[in-house]
Amino acid sequence: MEIYEILFWTLPISVLLHITEEFVFPGGYIAWDRKYRPQMAKSINPRFLIIINVLLFAICFNPITSGLNSGGIEWWLSIVSILFVNSYFHIKGVIILKKYSPGVITSVCLYIPMTVYGYWYFISTSGVVWSIALLCFSAGIAYHIFVSYNPLRKTNNLKKQ
Secondary structure (H helix, E strand, O other): OOHHHHHHHHHHHHHHHHHHHHHOOOOOHHHHHHHHOHHHHHHOOHHHHHHHHHHHHHHOOHHHHHOOOHHHHHHHHHHHHHHHHHHHHHHHHHHHHOOOOOOHHHHHHHHHHHHHHHHHHHHHOOOOOHHHHHHHHHHHHHHHHHHHHHHHHHHHHHHHO
């Protein structure tokens, strides 16, 4: 198995382990997130989280099905960027709440090293140029901005009624 294939397959495996940590073992993510972001507590619900996580898990297979070409690599880089920014979310939450965040262990042990190594690997082997890598990383940031502000608007609208 080639390095890129291993990297591609680490996505769905890592995401599945992360979701398991958040919601199954040890679980408790919803309650933790409501404490961490009380201004969004009303919009943090199982339905929203299931949809987001199912979509995330599903797109993890896009690099695998695309193969080692620019499309597959760009998918992979964009997805791990989402995971990397998610790590920041968990680490920041631990610091602010001074309490374990469901998902922080897989974020620190899987997401961050996978992102750093994968970006280094694909850039150093000329699988992707810097400008495209930066654009892919921007996708991870943009995703989290959208997810963060969309529920916030919903909560603000509920307060106005």
